[in-house]
Structures are given as C-alpha cells and as structure tokens.
Amino acid sequence: xxxxxxxxxxxxxxxxxxxxxxxxxxxxxxxxxxxxxxxxxxxxxxxxxxxxxxxxxxxxxxxxxxxxxxxxxxxxxxxxxxxxxxxxxxxxxxxxxxxxxxxxxxxxxxxxxxxxxxxxxxxxxxxxxxxxxxxxxxxxxxxxxxxxxxxxxxxxxxxxxxxxxxxxxxxxxxxxxxxxxxxxxxxxxxxxxxxxxxxxxxxxxxxxxxxxxxxxxxxxxxxxxxxxxxxxxxxxxxxxxxxxxxxxxxxxx
Ligand code: NAD
Numbered sequence: 001x002x003x004x005x006x007x008x009x010x011x012x013x014x015x016x017x018x019x020x021x022x023x024x025x026x027x028x029x030x031x032x033x034x035x036x037x038x039x040x041x042x043x044x045x046x047x048x049x050x051x052x053x054x055x056x057x058x059x060x061x062x063x064x065x066x067x068x069x070x071x072x073x074x075x076x077x078x079x080x081x082x083x084x085x086x087x088x089x090x091x092x093x094x095x096x097x098x099x100x101x102x103x104x105x106x107x108x109x110x111x112x113x114x115x116x117x118x119x120x121x122x123x124x125x126x127x128x129x130x131x132x133x134x135x136x137x138x139x140x141x142x143x144x145x146x147x148x149x150x151x152x153x154x155x156x157x158x159x160x161x162x163x164x165x166x167x168x169x170x171x172x173x174x175x176x177x178x179x180x181x182x183x184x185x186x187x188x189x190x191x192x193x194x195x196x197x198x199x200x201x202x203x204x205x206x207x208x209x210x211x212x213x214x215x216x217x218x219x220x221x222x223x224x225x226x227x228x229x230x231x232x233x234x235x236x237x238x239x240x241x242x243x244x245x246x247x248x249x250x251x252x253x
Contacts (some may be wrong), residue, residue: 006235010035011088014232015078017126018067020047022195023143024219025054027093030225031232032060036091039082041067041074061086069096069122070114070181072129079129091232092130094123094142094166099197101154112158119162120169127173127185136182141231142170144187146247152209154201163189167243174241184240186231191247193219216249 014031018024020042028038034116040048040055040062048064055062063085067078081087097119102111123142130140147156148163167187174185192198192209198218210216227246228237245251 001035003235006237007229007233008035009091009189009229009233012036012084012090012233013039013088014037014091014093015041015082015089015126015130016093016095017041017067017078017122019051020044022197023190023193024093024095025051025227026221028062029054029058029093030222030229031091031093032058032062034229034233035060036232037061037086039086039089040064041069041078041079042096042100043068053090058157067096069126070117073124075122075125076129078132079126083133089130089133090135090138092126092134092140093099093228094126094140094231096122097143097145097162097197099156099159099200101156102158103155104157107157115158116162116165119159120165123166124169131173131177131181131183134181134183137234138183139236140173140183140185141228142185142187144167144170144189144243146189146191146245146250148187148243149189149245149251152212152250154205170243171241178240183232184236186190186236186239186241187243187248188224188227189229189245189251190224190245191219191245191250193221193224195221211247211248212253214229214253217248219248
C-alpha cells in the first residue's frame with residue numbers, strides 16, 4: 001500500500017455536524033473526495049440539502065438530517081439515520097459551533113450556557129452516540145480552536161472555555177476508547193478561516209490578528225480539510241488524543 005492510499009476513505013461513512021455552512025461544507029466535500037459517504041447534520045435542513053448535492057456530485061452517497069447538537073435525542077437520531085441509511089459510522093467530525101464575544105461582566109447565564117451547550121456538550125452527545133456503534137479503526141475529530149489554547153483580543157470566555165473543554169474531552173475519550181474500542185479521538189485547533197462565524201468579527205479585527213500570524217494570512221478551508229482527512233483515516237492511524245493546531249503559527253507567537 002502506498003502512503004497516498006492511506007489517505008483514501010473509500011467504503012467509510014462519515015458524520016459531519018454543522019455542515020450547512022463554512023468549514024463544515026469544506027469538510028463534507030473533502031471526506032467525499034477521499035471516498036467517504038457522508039451524513040450531514042445541522043439545524044437548517046434546506047442549507048444542508050445544498051451540501052448534500054455537493055457530496056452527491058462527487059459520486060458519494062449523502063443524507064441530510066435536521067439536528068440541533070445541543071439535544072442528545074437529535075444527536076442519537078442523526079447517528080441512527082447514518083446507520084440505517086448508509087450502513088455504519090466510521091468517522092465523526094464534531095464541527096457544529098457558535099461564537100460569541102461578550103464582556104465577562106455583562107454575559108448572561110443563558111448566553112454562557114448556550115455556547116457550552118452547543119460547542120462542548122453537543123460534541124459529547126455526538127461522540128457518545130457514535131461510540132456505541134463505531135467499530136475498531138474508527139476516528140473522531142473534534143473541531144476545537146486556537147481559542148482553546150490561547151487568547152485573541154476579544155472577550156470570549158464562553159467560547160474559549162468550550163474549546164478548551166473540548167481538548168480535555170478529546171484526551172479523555174481517547175484514553176477510554178483507543179485501547180478498548182479501537183476508536184481514535186483527536187482535535188483540530190484552527191486559527192482564522194473565512195466563514196459565517198468570522199464574518200461577524202468587528203471591522204479591522206482580522207487585519208490586526210494577521211500581525212500575530214507568522215504565515216501572515218488567514219487559512220484556506222482546504223488547508224484545514226487536508227488535516228481532517230489525515231486524522232479521519234489510516235494516514236493518522238497512530239495518532240490519538242492529540243490536538244493539532246492548524247493556525248499559520250499563531251500559537252507560537
Ligand atoms: P459557521 O458559523 O459557518 O459554521 C458553524 C455551523 O454550525 C453552521 O452550519 C451552524 O448552522 C452550525 N450550528 C450552530 N449551532 C448548531 C446547533 N445547535 N446544532 C447543529 N448545528 C449548529 O462557522 P465555521 O467557522 O465554519 O465553524 C465551524 C467550526 O470551526 C466551529 O466549531 C468553530 O468554532 C470552529 N472554528 C472556526 C474557526 C474559523 O476561523 N472559521 C476557527 C476556529 C474554530
């Protein structure tokens with residue numbers, strides 16, 4: 001087998017949450033390009049249908065399931081649909097997330113809880129549902145953030161706490177499941193990539209952040225999706241419990 005063959009995902013089934021916009025769309029397309037069928041979950045099913053069409057255009061099967069990841073029942077229903085319609089689940093990409101920037105003295109309990117509920121709790125509900133059906137050789141990739149590792153100038157307590165928590169969750173699930181179940185669990189910590197989330201940043205914020213990034217620019221979605229494909233399949237077969245920053249060097253400055 002050649003090294004490039006290790007990046008192929010033929011015959012595998014991936015579940016991608018938050019696949020209705022931004023990085024989730026790029027992840028779904030990259031997994032499909034590598035050969036996987038994809039079950040797509042997000043709240044906006046009409047937007048998900050656009051992603052489904054993109055996956056199908058690449059010759060792979062896809063299903064779109066309305067899913068709010070803060071609901072454990074919705075997470076279970078998405079995984080059940082993947083198993084019943086696509087046959088199995090080999091890869092989970094916990095990508096759904098929301099961002100906020102609220103000064104700590106003004107943030108309400110509801111605002112804080114909502115971010116934790118989606119960005120951290122939702123990843124756990126998805127991992128639990130997948131962990132029950134995944135076979136040895138499977139892979140979970142949690143989309144954390146550089147905000148789980150460092151700060152970036154905005155007041156983001158809820159977001160930073162959720163993304164740092166996700167790194168801890170990644171480590172713990174890896175130690176529970178890698179040896180016993182053969183499921184690898186890793187995280188990606190993206191720096192700045194254009195998406196609906198980064199569109200909401202204040203004017204000039206990303207330019208100012210650019211000075212902290214040795215690469216001197218935002219990332220391209222394909223540069224992150226390539227790291228995802230590495231972790232998703234046999235190419236990353238000896239990697240577990242890790243968080244890989246894909247951030248143009250931001251976390252070393
Ligand atoms: P985005 O806003 O375009 O995408 C987020 C997706 O999550 C959307 O499809 C949204 O509908 C979905 N979502 C939100 N709440 C949900 C819920 N309760 N249930 C199901 N789906 C829900 O933003 P993005 O930049 O593509 O973000 C994707 C992931 O990458 C997020 O976890 C984000 O925190 C992370 N991230 C992004 C960047 C970046 O620079 N873009 C950097 C670091 C981390």
